[in-house]
Amino acid sequence: xxxxxxxxxxxxxxxxxxRIAGWLxxxxxxxxxxxxxxxxxxxxxxxxxxxQQGDAFRxxxxxxxxxxxxxxxxxxxxxxxxxxxxxxIKLSEILAMASAPVGAAFTFxxxxxxxxxxxxxxxxxxxxxxxxxxxxxxxFIYLGIIGLYNAIEDRRQAARAAGFxxxxxxxxxxxxxxxxxxxxxxxxxxTVRLMGPSKIDAAMLWPLLLMALATHLWFFGxxxxxxxxxxxxxxxxxxxxRTIALADGARSHx
Amino acid sequence: MGSFFAMGGYAGFVWPAYxxxxxxxxxDALAPRLQRRRLLQELRGRLQRRAxxxxxxxxx
Amino acid sequence: xxxxxxxxxxxxxxxxxxxLVWRRRGDALNPILFALIVVALFPLALGPEPENLRRIAAxxxxxxxxxxxxxxxxxxxxxxxxxxxxxxLVLSPHPLSLLLACKIAVHWLTTALPxxxxxxxxxxxxxxxxxxxxxxxxxxxxxxxxxxLLGAVCVALTVGMHxxxxxxxxxxxxxxxxxxxxxxxxxxxxxxxxxYLAPLLWLxxxxxxxxxxxxxxxxxxxxxxxx
Numbered sequence: 286x287x288x289x290x291x292x293x294x295x296x297x298x299x300x301x302x303x304r305i306a307g308w309l310x311x312x313x314x315x316x317x318x319x320x321x322x323x324x325x326x327x328x329x330x331x332x333x334x335x336x337q338q339g340d341a342f343r344x345x346x347x348x349x350x351x352x353x354x355x356x357x358x359x360x361x362x363x364x365x366x367x368x369x370x371x372x373x374i375k376l377s378e379i380l381a382m383a384s385a386p387v388g389a390a391f392t393f394x395x396x397x398x399x400x401x402x403x404x405x406x407x408x409x410x411x412x413x414x415x416x417x418x419x420x421x422x423x424x425f426i427y428l429g430i431i432g433l434y435n436a437i438e439d440r441r442q443a444a445r446a447a448g449f450x451x452x453x454x455x456x457x458x459x460x461x462x463x464x465x466x467x468x469x470x471x472x473x474x475x476t477v478r479l480m481g482p483s484k485i486d487a488a489m490l491w492p493l494l495l496m497a498l499a500t501h502l503w504f505f506g507x508x509x510x511x512x513x514x515x516x517x518x519x520x521x522x523x524x525x526x527r528t529i530a531l532a533d534g535a536r537s538h539x
Numbered sequence: 540m541g542s543f544f545a546m547g548g549y550a551g552f553v554w555p556a557y558x559x560x561x562x563x564x565x566x567d568a569l570a571p572r573l574q575r576r577r578l579l580q581e582l583r584g585r586l587q588r589r590a591x592x593x594x595x596x597x598x599x
Numbered sequence: 600x601x602x603x604x605x606x607x608x609x610x611x612x613x614x615x616x617x618x619l620v621w622r623r624r625g626d627a628l629n630p631i632l633f634a635l636i637v638v639a640l641f642p643l644a645l646g647p648e649p650e651n652l653r654r655i656a657a658x659x660x661x662x663x664x665x666x667x668x669x670x671x672x673x674x675x676x677x678x679x680x681x682x683x684x685x686x687x688l689v690l691s692p693h694p695l696s697l698l699l700a701c702k703i704a705v706h707w708l709t710t711a712l713p714x715x716x717x718x719x720x721x722x723x724x725x726x727x728x729x730x731x732x733x734x735x736x737x738x739x740x741x742x743x744x745x746x747x748l749l750g751a752v753c754v755a756l757t758v759g760m761h762x763x764x765x766x767x768x769x770x771x772x773x774x775x776x777x778x779x780x781x782x783x784x785x786x787x788x789x790x791x792x793x794x795y796l797a798p799l800l801w802l803x804x805x806x807x808x809x810x811x812x813x814x815x816x817x818x819x820x821x822x823x824x825x826x
Contacts, residue, residue: 314568330543340547347560370823390567398556405552422773429770433756436766437824445823446756453752453816454773503564510571517578521585530582 300525310509317502324495344402358388366448378444383511389427415464416472426454616705630667637663649726656725657786671710696814711743734789741802742782748813755820
C-alpha cells in the first residue's frame, strides 16, 4: 500500500478524523468570521448604492452566498452519499448526514432574505416562479432527508436510506440552477459567471466573492463539528470514545 | 452614521435580513456543541450504569 | 409458462396481489371516497358560483387524486411487510425490480385507475369545461403511473416504520411537484385554449424514464431498508 492510500485510510479512521476535525473546525469558523466581516464591510460600507435598487441591493451579499452554499452543500452531501452507498465508508455516511442540516440552514436563509429583498423590489413577499419554487422544493428535500435520517433507529442504515434519498433528489439541483434560463421568471438571471466577465460592478463583486468564501469556511466548520458528534455517536461503545467521555466529565467537574 | 442605518429607506428589509443570516448561522454553529455535550453526558451515564451493574450484579 | 421461470413468478405475483385486493374490495373504494370528499369541500369553502369553480376545477381534481393516491401508497408494501412475504420477495432469485414493477402495476390498476374513471365526475362537480375533461383524463393517465412509480421508491425507504404517514408525504412531495405542475399545467392550458401538448409530452418522457429506472431504484431502496 503506497503512502497516499495509507494516509487516506488513516484519515478515515474515526479517532484520527475526530482529532483533526477538532483543531481544523475552529480555524474554519475563525477564518470564515474574519473574511465575512471584511466582506460585509466592503459590501455594506464601501460598495456604492445600486442605481436601480438603492441600498436594498446590499441583501445580495448574504442572499447569493447562502444560495450558492445551499446548492454546494447538497452536492457535497450527494457525493458523500454516493461514496457511502457504493463503498460503505463510515466517514462518508457521517459527512453526508452532517451536511444536511447546514445545507437546510443556508437554503432557509436564502428563502427568507430573498423574500425580504423581493418585497421592496417586486412588491411581493413571495411568488410561485420557477426559481423560488425549486428553491422551496430544495428545502423540503433537505427536511425530508433529515426526517428520514432521524426516523430510523440504526445509524448506519439510516444514513444509507437518507443518502439514497439525497441521490434521488439530485435531479432538483440543475432545475434550481437553470430555472432562470429555462422559464420566464420574476427572479433575475445570473450575473456572476465562472468563466468570462461577470455583469456586476467590481466594487460589488469582491465583497460578494469574499462572502462566498466566508460561507464556505463556515460550512466546513459546522460540518466538522457535526461530524465529530456523529463519530462519537457511531463509535459510542469503543475505547477512544469512552476516554473522551470520561475526560470531558473530569473537565466539567474538576 | 444615521444614513448608514437608514439604508436609503430600506432599513426595515435590509437589517432583518442580516439578522436572520447571523442568527441562523450562529444557531447552526452552536447546535453541534450542545449535541456533543449531551451525547457525552449520556455516554457517561451509560458507562456508570454498566459499571454499577457489573459491580453489584443485576439482581439489585 | 414454465413454473420457476421469471415470467411465471411475475404472473403468480400479479395473480396473488389481485386476489388479495379482491378479497378486500371494499377497501379499494377508500381512495375514491377520499377524492370525492376533497373535491366536495371546495365548493363549500369557496362558494358555489360555477365561474369561480370552473377556474380551479382541473387543478383541484388533480390535487385530490394526487392526495388520494398518496394515502393509498402505504398499502403497497405494508401487508407484505407485516406477514413476511416482502422479505421472501427480496430474497427470491428473480430480478427484484421486475417483481416490484408488477406489484406497482397492480397497485396502480387497483387504486389509481378507479380514480381516473371517476375523474370526469369529479370535474363535473366543479363545473369543469367539456373540452378540458379529456385532457384531464389523458394527463391523469400519464401522471398517475408516474406518481405510483415515484411514490413506490419513497415508500420503499420508509417501509416498516409505524407512523410514517407525514414523513412519507414530506419525502414524496418534492418528486410530485413537477408532475403536478406539468399535469395540471396541461389542463389549465387546454382551458385557456392554448396548446397543451408540450406538458403532456414531458409527462410521457418522464413516465418512460420512470418505468425503466423507478423499479430499479425501488429495489435498491427496499434492500437498504430491509437490510
